[in-house]
Amino acid sequence: MGQVSQLANHFLDAVDMAAIASANWRGKGDKIAADAAAVEAMRMTFDAVPFDGRVAIGEGERDEAPMLYIGEQLGNQIGNPNVARVDIAVDPLECTNNCADNLPNSIAVLAAAPRGTLLHAPDCYMDKIAAGPEMEGHISLDASVAYNIEQVASVLDKPISEVRVIALDRPRHKDLFGEIKELGAKLHLLSDGDISAALWAARPEADHDILMGIGAAPEGVITATAIRGIGGVFEGRLVFRSDAEKARAEGMIDDDLSRLWDATDLCKSEDAIFVASGVCDGYLPGVAFAKDGTATTHAEMIDVAAGTIARHDRVHRL
Secondary structure (H helix, E strand, O other): OOOOHHHHHHHHHHHHHHHHHHHOOOOOOOHHHHHHHHHHHHHHHHOOOOOEEEEEEOOOOOOOOOOOOOOOEEOOOOOOOOOOEEEEEEEEEEOHHHHHHOOOOOEEEEEEEEOOOEOOOOOOEEEEEEEOHHHOOOOOOOOOHHHHHHHHHHHOOOOHHHOEEEEEOOHHHHHHHHHHHHHOOEEEEEOOOHHHHHHHHHOOOOOOOEEEEEEEHHHHHHHHHHHHHHOOEEEEEEEOOOHHHHHHHHHHOOOOOOOOEEHHHHEOOOOOEEEEEEOOOOOOOOOEEOOOOEEEEEEEEEEOOOOEEEEEEEEEEO
16 A cells, blocks of 8 residues: 555545535535635644645645645645655635535545645646546547547447537537537536546446536646546646746646646556545535534545545544
Protein backbone atom coordinates (compact mmCIF):
# COMPACT_ATOMS: atom_id res chain seq x y z
CA MET A 1 0.00 0.00 0.00
CA GLY A 2 1.38 3.42 -0.98
CA GLN A 3 1.88 6.28 1.43
CA VAL A 4 -1.10 8.21 0.07
CA SER A 5 -3.37 5.16 0.20
CA GLN A 6 -2.47 4.70 3.86
CA LEU A 7 -4.00 8.11 4.57
CA ALA A 8 -7.27 7.31 2.79
CA ASN A 9 -9.45 7.35 5.91
CA HIS A 10 -8.27 10.86 6.74
CA PHE A 11 -9.31 12.04 3.29
CA LEU A 12 -12.67 10.35 3.80
CA ASP A 13 -13.11 12.30 7.04
CA ALA A 14 -12.27 15.53 5.21
CA VAL A 15 -14.99 15.20 2.58
CA ASP A 16 -17.57 13.88 5.03
CA MET A 17 -17.08 16.82 7.39
CA ALA A 18 -17.30 19.27 4.49
CA ALA A 19 -20.46 17.59 3.24
CA ILE A 20 -22.16 17.78 6.64
CA ALA A 21 -21.21 21.42 7.14
CA SER A 22 -22.48 22.54 3.74
CA ALA A 23 -25.60 20.37 3.94
CA ASN A 24 -26.75 22.55 6.82
CA TRP A 25 -27.10 25.32 4.21
CA ARG A 26 -29.08 23.32 1.64
CA GLY A 27 -31.97 25.28 0.19
CA LYS A 28 -31.18 28.47 2.11
CA GLY A 29 -30.14 30.43 -0.96
CA ASP A 30 -26.70 31.35 0.35
CA LYS A 31 -24.00 29.64 -1.72
CA ILE A 32 -21.22 31.72 -0.16
CA ALA A 33 -22.11 30.61 3.36
CA ALA A 34 -22.45 26.99 2.21
CA ASP A 35 -19.04 27.06 0.56
CA ALA A 36 -17.40 28.77 3.54
CA ALA A 37 -18.81 26.14 5.90
CA ALA A 38 -17.45 23.34 3.71
CA VAL A 39 -14.02 24.94 3.43
CA GLU A 40 -13.67 25.49 7.17
CA ALA A 41 -14.84 21.97 8.05
CA MET A 42 -12.51 20.33 5.53
CA ARG A 43 -9.56 22.48 6.58
CA MET A 44 -9.96 21.58 10.25
CA THR A 45 -9.70 17.85 9.54
CA PHE A 46 -6.26 18.24 7.97
CA ASP A 47 -4.76 19.48 11.26
CA ALA A 48 -4.83 15.90 12.58
CA VAL A 49 -3.42 14.17 9.49
CA PRO A 50 0.11 12.74 9.97
CA PHE A 51 1.56 13.98 6.69
CA ASP A 52 3.41 16.88 5.07
CA GLY A 53 0.60 18.15 2.87
CA ARG A 54 0.23 20.98 0.40
CA VAL A 55 -2.75 22.40 -1.48
CA ALA A 56 -2.00 22.04 -5.19
CA ILE A 57 -5.50 23.04 -6.32
CA GLY A 58 -7.71 24.91 -3.91
CA GLU A 59 -9.85 27.92 -3.20
CA GLY A 60 -7.59 30.46 -4.90
CA GLU A 61 -4.46 32.39 -4.01
CA ARG A 62 -3.70 33.36 -0.42
CA ASP A 63 -5.03 36.89 -0.84
CA GLU A 64 -8.34 35.50 -2.15
CA ALA A 65 -9.00 32.66 0.31
CA PRO A 66 -8.32 32.47 4.06
CA MET A 67 -7.82 28.69 3.99
CA LEU A 68 -7.28 25.82 1.57
CA TYR A 69 -5.55 28.32 -0.71
CA ILE A 70 -3.06 27.16 -3.34
CA GLY A 71 0.28 26.42 -1.70
CA GLU A 72 -1.08 26.19 1.86
CA GLN A 73 0.70 23.61 4.01
CA LEU A 74 -1.43 20.95 5.68
CA GLY A 75 -0.99 18.26 8.31
CA ASN A 76 0.75 17.89 11.66
CA GLN A 77 4.06 16.63 10.25
CA ILE A 78 5.07 19.52 8.02
CA GLY A 79 8.78 19.34 7.26
CA ASN A 80 9.22 15.80 8.61
CA PRO A 81 11.30 13.91 6.01
CA ASN A 82 10.00 10.55 7.26
CA VAL A 83 6.31 11.06 6.38
CA ALA A 84 4.40 11.21 3.13
CA ARG A 85 4.68 14.46 1.17
CA VAL A 86 1.26 14.81 -0.43
CA ASP A 87 -0.42 17.25 -2.80
CA ILE A 88 -4.16 17.80 -2.45
CA ALA A 89 -6.62 19.05 -5.06
CA VAL A 90 -9.80 20.12 -3.29
CA ASP A 91 -13.26 21.35 -4.08
CA PRO A 92 -14.93 21.45 -0.65
CA LEU A 93 -18.29 22.18 -2.27
CA GLU A 94 -18.71 21.51 -5.96
CA CYS A 95 -21.97 22.99 -7.29
CA THR A 96 -22.42 25.75 -4.72
CA ASN A 97 -25.55 27.01 -6.54
CA ASN A 98 -27.12 23.56 -6.36
CA CYS A 99 -26.52 23.36 -2.63
CA ALA A 100 -28.02 26.82 -2.11
CA ASP A 101 -31.12 25.77 -4.06
CA ASN A 102 -31.13 22.15 -2.81
CA LEU A 103 -30.73 20.76 -6.32
CA PRO A 104 -28.90 17.53 -7.27
CA ASN A 105 -25.18 16.83 -7.54
CA SER A 106 -23.48 18.99 -4.91
CA ILE A 107 -20.50 17.05 -3.53
CA ALA A 108 -17.46 17.60 -1.34
CA VAL A 109 -14.49 16.19 -3.22
CA LEU A 110 -10.72 15.91 -3.24
CA ALA A 111 -7.87 14.09 -4.92
CA ALA A 112 -4.54 13.31 -3.26
CA ALA A 113 -1.24 12.14 -4.74
CA PRO A 114 2.51 12.36 -3.99
CA ARG A 115 4.12 15.81 -4.11
CA GLY A 116 4.47 17.16 -7.62
CA THR A 117 2.31 14.54 -9.38
CA LEU A 118 -0.93 16.53 -9.78
CA LEU A 119 -0.97 19.16 -12.52
CA HIS A 120 -0.92 22.59 -10.92
CA ALA A 121 -3.94 23.60 -12.98
CA PRO A 122 -4.86 27.29 -13.09
CA ASP A 123 -8.38 28.56 -12.57
CA CYS A 124 -9.32 28.56 -16.23
CA TYR A 125 -11.45 26.41 -18.53
CA MET A 126 -10.63 22.99 -19.93
CA ASP A 127 -12.17 21.31 -22.94
CA LYS A 128 -12.88 17.72 -21.87
CA ILE A 129 -13.89 14.34 -23.14
CA ALA A 130 -14.56 11.31 -20.93
CA ALA A 131 -15.96 7.84 -21.44
CA GLY A 132 -15.72 4.27 -20.18
CA PRO A 133 -12.69 1.96 -20.51
CA GLU A 134 -14.09 0.29 -23.64
CA MET A 135 -13.57 3.60 -25.50
CA GLU A 136 -9.81 3.67 -24.85
CA GLY A 137 -8.04 4.39 -28.14
CA HIS A 138 -11.29 5.12 -29.97
CA ILE A 139 -12.12 8.73 -29.03
CA SER A 140 -10.11 11.92 -28.60
CA LEU A 141 -10.46 15.68 -28.27
CA ASP A 142 -8.36 15.89 -31.44
CA ALA A 143 -11.19 14.23 -33.36
CA SER A 144 -14.44 15.82 -34.49
CA VAL A 145 -17.69 15.62 -32.57
CA ALA A 146 -19.17 13.47 -35.30
CA TYR A 147 -16.22 11.07 -35.32
CA ASN A 148 -16.32 10.60 -31.55
CA ILE A 149 -20.05 9.94 -31.46
CA GLU A 150 -19.78 7.55 -34.41
CA GLN A 151 -16.98 5.71 -32.58
CA VAL A 152 -19.11 5.36 -29.46
CA ALA A 153 -21.94 3.95 -31.54
CA SER A 154 -19.62 1.51 -33.29
CA VAL A 155 -17.78 0.25 -30.19
CA LEU A 156 -20.93 -0.06 -28.10
CA ASP A 157 -22.84 -1.57 -31.01
CA LYS A 158 -25.78 0.77 -30.91
CA PRO A 159 -27.32 3.26 -33.34
CA ILE A 160 -26.24 6.89 -33.06
CA SER A 161 -29.78 7.71 -31.95
CA GLU A 162 -29.09 5.69 -28.78
CA VAL A 163 -25.72 7.29 -27.95
CA ARG A 164 -26.10 9.26 -24.72
CA VAL A 165 -24.02 12.45 -24.42
CA ILE A 166 -23.79 14.40 -21.16
CA ALA A 167 -22.62 18.02 -21.00
CA LEU A 168 -22.92 21.22 -18.98
CA ASP A 169 -25.77 23.49 -20.06
CA ARG A 170 -23.78 26.54 -21.10
CA PRO A 171 -24.10 29.11 -23.92
CA ARG A 172 -20.50 28.34 -24.92
CA HIS A 173 -21.68 24.90 -26.02
CA LYS A 174 -24.16 26.18 -28.61
CA ASP A 175 -22.21 24.79 -31.58
CA LEU A 176 -21.48 21.51 -29.78
CA PHE A 177 -25.16 21.01 -29.01
CA GLY A 178 -26.07 21.79 -32.59
CA GLU A 179 -23.72 19.11 -33.91
CA ILE A 180 -24.94 16.51 -31.42
CA LYS A 181 -28.59 17.17 -32.27
CA GLU A 182 -27.88 17.13 -36.01
CA LEU A 183 -26.28 13.70 -35.61
CA GLY A 184 -29.36 12.52 -33.74
CA ALA A 185 -27.65 11.48 -30.51
CA LYS A 186 -29.32 11.87 -27.12
CA LEU A 187 -28.20 14.92 -25.11
CA HIS A 188 -28.49 15.21 -21.32
CA LEU A 189 -27.69 18.65 -19.90
CA LEU A 190 -26.55 19.44 -16.36
CA SER A 191 -26.75 22.88 -14.76
CA ASP A 192 -23.51 22.23 -12.83
CA GLY A 193 -21.17 19.43 -11.84
CA ASP A 194 -18.80 18.22 -14.52
CA ILE A 195 -16.96 15.92 -12.06
CA SER A 196 -20.17 14.00 -11.51
CA ALA A 197 -20.93 14.12 -15.23
CA ALA A 198 -17.55 12.65 -16.21
CA LEU A 199 -17.86 9.85 -13.66
CA TRP A 200 -21.34 9.02 -14.93
CA ALA A 201 -19.89 8.67 -18.42
CA ALA A 202 -16.80 6.67 -17.41
CA ARG A 203 -18.47 3.90 -15.44
CA PRO A 204 -19.09 0.60 -17.24
CA GLU A 205 -22.65 0.57 -15.88
CA ALA A 206 -23.10 4.28 -16.62
CA ASP A 207 -26.34 5.93 -17.71
CA HIS A 208 -24.33 8.03 -20.20
CA ASP A 209 -21.83 7.06 -22.86
CA ILE A 210 -19.63 10.12 -23.23
CA LEU A 211 -18.96 13.52 -21.63
CA MET A 212 -18.20 16.39 -23.99
CA GLY A 213 -17.65 20.12 -23.58
CA ILE A 214 -15.82 22.76 -21.59
CA GLY A 215 -15.67 22.85 -17.79
CA ALA A 216 -13.24 24.02 -15.13
CA ALA A 217 -9.57 23.00 -15.36
CA PRO A 218 -9.04 22.32 -11.61
CA GLU A 219 -12.01 19.94 -11.61
CA GLY A 220 -10.39 18.27 -14.62
CA VAL A 221 -7.41 17.22 -12.51
CA ILE A 222 -9.67 15.82 -9.78
CA THR A 223 -11.72 13.97 -12.40
CA ALA A 224 -8.61 12.56 -14.06
CA THR A 225 -7.51 11.04 -10.75
CA ALA A 226 -10.85 9.27 -10.38
CA ILE A 227 -10.84 8.01 -13.96
CA ARG A 228 -7.33 6.62 -13.57
CA GLY A 229 -8.82 4.39 -10.88
CA ILE A 230 -11.95 3.51 -12.85
CA GLY A 231 -9.96 2.79 -15.99
CA GLY A 232 -11.91 5.02 -18.37
CA VAL A 233 -10.87 7.64 -20.89
CA PHE A 234 -10.20 11.27 -19.99
CA GLU A 235 -8.58 13.98 -22.10
CA GLY A 236 -8.42 17.72 -21.57
CA ARG A 237 -7.00 20.86 -23.16
CA LEU A 238 -6.77 24.25 -21.45
CA VAL A 239 -9.01 27.02 -22.73
CA PHE A 240 -8.23 30.66 -21.90
CA ARG A 241 -10.73 33.49 -21.74
CA SER A 242 -8.13 36.26 -21.61
CA ASP A 243 -4.43 37.02 -21.99
CA ALA A 244 -4.25 37.43 -18.21
CA GLU A 245 -5.49 33.86 -17.70
CA LYS A 246 -2.92 32.54 -20.13
CA ALA A 247 -0.12 34.52 -18.48
CA ARG A 248 -1.08 33.12 -15.08
CA ALA A 249 -1.05 29.61 -16.48
CA GLU A 250 2.41 30.19 -17.96
CA GLY A 251 3.60 31.01 -14.45
CA MET A 252 2.14 27.81 -13.03
CA ILE A 253 2.77 25.18 -15.71
CA ASP A 254 6.17 24.44 -17.18
CA ASP A 255 4.83 22.82 -20.34
CA ASP A 256 3.07 23.47 -23.63
CA LEU A 257 -0.20 25.13 -22.66
CA SER A 258 -1.87 24.03 -25.89
CA ARG A 259 -1.09 20.34 -25.42
CA LEU A 260 -3.60 17.56 -25.01
CA TRP A 261 -3.53 16.12 -21.49
CA ASP A 262 -4.71 12.62 -20.66
CA ALA A 263 -5.49 11.26 -17.21
CA THR A 264 -1.91 10.09 -16.61
CA ASP A 265 -0.60 13.58 -17.45
CA LEU A 266 -2.94 15.28 -14.99
CA CYS A 267 -2.36 12.72 -12.21
CA LYS A 268 1.06 11.15 -12.76
CA SER A 269 1.09 8.69 -9.84
CA GLU A 270 -0.79 5.47 -9.22
CA ASP A 271 -0.48 6.12 -5.48
CA ALA A 272 -3.48 8.42 -5.64
CA ILE A 273 -6.88 8.68 -4.02
CA PHE A 274 -10.15 10.26 -5.17
CA VAL A 275 -12.89 10.65 -2.60
CA ALA A 276 -16.25 12.41 -2.73
CA SER A 277 -19.13 12.75 -0.29
CA GLY A 278 -22.68 13.67 -1.31
CA VAL A 279 -24.18 16.96 -0.14
CA CYS A 280 -27.38 16.89 -2.22
CA ASP A 281 -28.73 13.74 -3.84
CA GLY A 282 -27.27 12.98 -7.25
CA TYR A 283 -24.11 11.10 -8.19
CA LEU A 284 -24.07 10.21 -4.48
CA PRO A 285 -26.91 10.41 -1.94
CA GLY A 286 -26.87 13.60 0.08
CA VAL A 287 -26.32 13.97 3.82
CA ALA A 288 -29.26 12.66 5.86
CA PHE A 289 -29.88 14.35 9.22
CA ALA A 290 -31.77 12.41 11.89
CA LYS A 291 -33.77 13.57 14.89
CA ASP A 292 -31.36 11.75 17.22
CA GLY A 293 -28.62 14.25 16.38
CA THR A 294 -26.75 12.10 13.88
CA ALA A 295 -25.90 12.65 10.24
CA THR A 296 -25.39 9.87 7.71
CA THR A 297 -22.91 10.55 4.91
CA HIS A 298 -22.55 8.68 1.64
CA ALA A 299 -19.09 8.77 0.13
CA GLU A 300 -17.18 7.02 -2.60
CA MET A 301 -13.44 6.34 -2.59
CA ILE A 302 -11.41 5.36 -5.64
CA ASP A 303 -7.94 3.97 -4.97
CA VAL A 304 -5.94 4.28 -8.19
CA ALA A 305 -3.20 1.80 -7.30
CA ALA A 306 -5.61 -0.86 -6.12
CA GLY A 307 -8.15 -0.13 -8.85
CA THR A 308 -10.93 -0.29 -6.26
CA ILE A 309 -14.14 1.68 -5.91
CA ALA A 310 -15.65 1.56 -2.42
CA ARG A 311 -18.79 3.10 -0.95
CA HIS A 312 -18.64 4.40 2.61
CA ASP A 313 -21.96 5.09 4.34
CA ARG A 314 -21.17 6.42 7.82
CA VAL A 315 -23.14 7.75 10.76
CA HIS A 316 -21.69 10.76 12.60
CA ARG A 317 -22.71 12.02 16.01
CA LEU A 318 -23.01 15.83 15.78
